Amino acid sequence: VAVKEVATTPYDGQKTGTSGLRKKTRDFMKPNYLANWVQSLFNALGSEVAGETLGLGGDGRYFGVEAAQIIIKLAAGNGFAKVVVGRDALMATPAMSAVIRRRKLYGGLIMSASHNPGGPDNDFGIKFNYKAGEPAPEKITDKIYAETQTISGLRVADIPDVDLSKVGTTRFGSFEVEVVDPVADYLATLKEVFDFPALRAFVSRPDFTMTFDSMHAITGPYAKAIFEGELGAAAGTVVNGVPLPDFGGGHPDPNLTYAHDLVETMWAADAPALGAASDGDGDRNMVLGARHFVSPSDSVAMIAANAADCIPYFKGGLKGVARSMPTGAALDRVAAKLKVPFFETPTGWKFFGNLMDAGKCSICGEESFGTGADHIREKDGIFAVLCWLSILAHKNKGVPAGGKLVTVADVASEFWSEYGRNFFSRYDYEECDSAAAGRMVDHVRSVIAASPPGTKFGAFTLAAADDFAYTDPIDGSVAKGQGLRFVFDDGSRIIFRLSGTGSSGATIRLYIEQYTDDKARLQEDAQVALKDIINVALELSKLKEFTGREKPTVIT
Numbered sequence: 205v206a207v208k209e210v211a212t213t214p215y216d217g218q219k220t221g222t223s224g225l226r227k228k229t230r231d232f233m234k235p236n237y238l239a240n241w242v243q244s245l246f247n248a249l250g251s252e253v254a255g256e257t258l259g260l261g262g263d264g265r266y267f268g269v270e271a272a273q274i275i276i277k278l279a280a281g282n283g284f285a286k287v288v289v290g291r292d293a294l295m296a297t298p299a300m301s302a303v304i305r306r307r308k309l310y311g312g313l314i315m316s317a318s319h320n321p322g323g324p325d326n327d328f329g330i331k332f333n334y335k336a337g338e339p340a341p342e343k344i345t346d347k348i349y350a351e352t353q354t355i356s357g358l359r360v361a362d363i364p365d366v367d368l369s370k371v372g373t374t375r376f377g378s379f380e381v382e383v384v385d386p387v388a389d390y391l392a393t394l395k396e397v398f399d400f401p402a403l404r405a406f407v408s409r410p411d412f413t414m415t416f417d418s419m420h421a422i423t424g425p426y427a428k429a430i431f432e433g434e435l436g437a438a439a440g441t442v443v444n445g446v447p448l449p450d451f452g453g454g455h456p457d458p459n460l461t462y463a464h465d466l467v468e469t470m471w472a473a474d475a476p477a478l479g480a481a482s483d484g485d486g487d488r489n490m491v492l493g494a495r496h497f498v499s500p501s502d503s504v505a506m507i508a509a510n511a512a513d514c515i516p517y518f519k520g521g522l523k524g525v526a527r528s529m530p531t532g533a534a535l536d537r538v539a540a541k542l543k544v545p546f547f548e549t550p551t552g553w554k555f556f557g558n559l560m561d562a563g564k565c566s567i568c569g570e571e572s573f574g575t576g577a578d579h580i581r582e583k584d585g586i587f588a589v590l591c592w593l594s595i596l597a598h599k600n601k602g603v604p605a606g607g608k609l610v611t612v613a614d615v616a617s618e619f620w621s622e623y624g625r626n627f628f629s630r631y632d633y634e635e636c637d638s639a640a641a642g643r644m645v646d647h648v649r650s651v652i653a654a655s656p657p658g659t660k661f662g663a664f665t666l667a668a669a670d671d672f673a674y675t676d677p678i679d680g681s682v683a684k685g686q687g688l689r690f691v692f693d694d695g696s697r698i699i700f701r702l703s704g705t706g707s708s709g710a711t712i713r714l715y716i717e718q719y720t721d722d723k724a725r726l727q728e729d730a731q732v733a734l735k736d737i738i739n740v741a742l743e744l745s746k747l748k749e750f751t752g753r754e755k756p757t758v759i760t
C-alpha cells in the first residue's frame with residue numbers, strides 16, 4: 205500500500221494513566237490528536253510491528269468508528285500486515301484480551317474510557333494491550349509518552365475507509381482488514397472455563413431469576429448472547445442491552461450510585477436471586493443478591509474460596525491469588541487457608557499480568573468492581589457473574605424444585621462465619637480542584653512523616669504508614685507513589701490515592717478497612733461498622749477543609 209508522510213506537532217499531556225489515555229472526546233477529535241498517540245505507540249514498539257496483526261475495537265462510545273478508521277490507516281502505514289476489528293468497531297476489553305490470546309495477535313487497541321461517560325462533551329480513551337492480552341506495562345507506556353513529546357510525522361496508508369458493519373475480509377495489496385463478530389472468541393474462552401450445560405440447567409430452574417444491567421454499554425450483545433442465548437435466561441433478563449454512543453446519557457459505572465436502577469430492582473420485595481451490572485467496556489462487575497450487596501473485595505475472596513469446587517477451570521486448585529493494595533484483605537485469609545501464594549500489587553490491572561504469565565496467580569481482583577483470572581489478562585465483568593452463577597448452581601444442586609434455594613447472602617454469610625469479615629468502604633470525591641487535592645495529599649504525607657509506629661489516631665494505634673511502592677517479583681520493575689496508607693495494629697487500614705483515570709479535576713479516593721471476627725457483628729452495615737475509622741480518616745487528612753467537600757460523590 206502507498207504510505208503518506210503527514211507532518212504533525214506534539215500535543216501536551218498525552219500521558220497514560222491507570223488504564224490508557226483518557227481525555228475529553230473533543231480533545232481526541234482535534235486534528236491528529238489520536239493519530240499522534242497511536243503513531244507514538246508504533247514508534248515506541250519499533251520494527252517489531254512489521255508483518256504483525258493488530259486487534260482493534262472499543263466500547264461503542266461516540267467517535268469510536270471514526271477513530272477506528274484513523275487507526276487502521278496508521279497500522280497499515282506502519283507495516284502491520286493485518287487488523288482484526290470487531291463489527292461496528294465494538295469489542296469489550298476482556299473480549300479483546302481473549303481475541304489477542306486465541307488468535308496469537310501481536311497486540312490490540314481498545315477504544316474506551318471505561319466507566320467514564322461518553323459523547324461529544326464527555327470522555328474518550330485508548331489503551332494498548334500486548335501479546336499475552338495484558339494492558340501495556342509501564343515500560344511501554346513511559347516510552348509512548350516520551351514519543352508523544354517529540355513526534356513530527358505520521359505514516360498514513362493511502363486506503364479508503366473500510367466497511368466495519370459486516371463480518372468479512374477486505375484486502376488492500378499486502379494489507380488486510382478482517383471484521384469479526386466481537387462475541388465469538390470471548391464466548392469460546394468462557395466455555396473453556398465454565399460448565400455451560402450445568403449453568404444452563406441451573407439458570408432454567410423456574411425458581412431462579414436473574415437480571416443483568418448492561419447500562420447501554422458494550423456488554424449488551426455479550427450478555428444477551430451468553431445469559432439469554434447460551435444459558436437460556438428469560439428474554440428481558442438483560443436490560444439496557446443496546447450499546448449507545450452516549451450510554452443513554454448515563455454514567456456506565458456499576459456501583460451503588462450510578463447503577464441505581466439495578467439497586468432498586470434488587471431491593472424490591474420481588475427481587476431476582478441474582479443481579480449484576482457491568483461498565484462501559486465490560487471489564488467491571490457489580491454483583492448483588494436479593495437485598496444484598498457483595499462488596500468487590502469480598503467477591504474476589506468468595507470466588508477464590510469456592511473456585512476449586514464450583515468452576516471446572518480451577519478444579520486442580522489455584523496457583524496463587526492477588527489483589528491491589530487498597531482492596532480489602534479478605535482474599536489474604538483465603539490464600540492462607542488454601543496455602544497458595546498471595547500478592548499485593550498497585551492499583552491497575554497491568555500489575556497482575558506478569559504474575560499470571562509466570563504461573564503464580566489464578567484469580568485476582570480490585571475493590572473497584574474488578575474481578576478476573578488467568579483465562580485472559582484483563583478484568584472480566586461477565587466472568588465474575590458466571591463465577592457467582594457457578595457457585596449458586598453448585599450449592600443448589602441438591603435443592604429440589606420448590607425447596608429453599610441457597611442465596612447470594614447465604615454464600616456471603618457462610619464465608620464470613622468461616623473467615624470473619626473485612627468491612628470495606630471507598631469514598632470518592634470526584635472533580636475536586638486539582639491544586640486543593642494536591643495540598644491535601646501533601647498534608648497527608650506530612651502526617652505520615654510525623655507519625656511513628658505507636659501514634660494514636662482516635663482509638664486506633666498506628667503500626668506503620670507509608671507511600672506504597674511495589675517491586676514486581678518477576679521482572680524487578682519498581683512502581684512508586686501508589687497510595688498513602690495507614691495500617692493500624694488491629695489490621696485496620698486507611699488509604700488515600702488520587703485517581704489516574706479522570707479527564708478533568710482530581711478525584712480523591714479514600715479507602716477504609718476494618719476486620720472483625722465477632723459473630724454478633726458479621727451482618728452489620730459496613731457504613732455503621734466503619735463510622736469511627738472513617739471519622740479518623742477525615743480528621744487526619746483535613747479533607748473537608750482542603751476540598752470544601754462535605755460529602756463524597758460516590759460511596760461504595
Ligand code: VG1
Binds near residue numbers: 222
Ligand atoms: C480506577 C480503579 C482501578 C482500576 C482502573 C481502571 O483507577 O480505581 O482499580 O483498575 O480504574 O478500571 P483510578 O486510578 O481512577 O483509581 V476501568 O474499568 O476504567 O478499565
Ligand code: CO
Binds near residue numbers: 297318486488
Ligand atoms: Co472498565
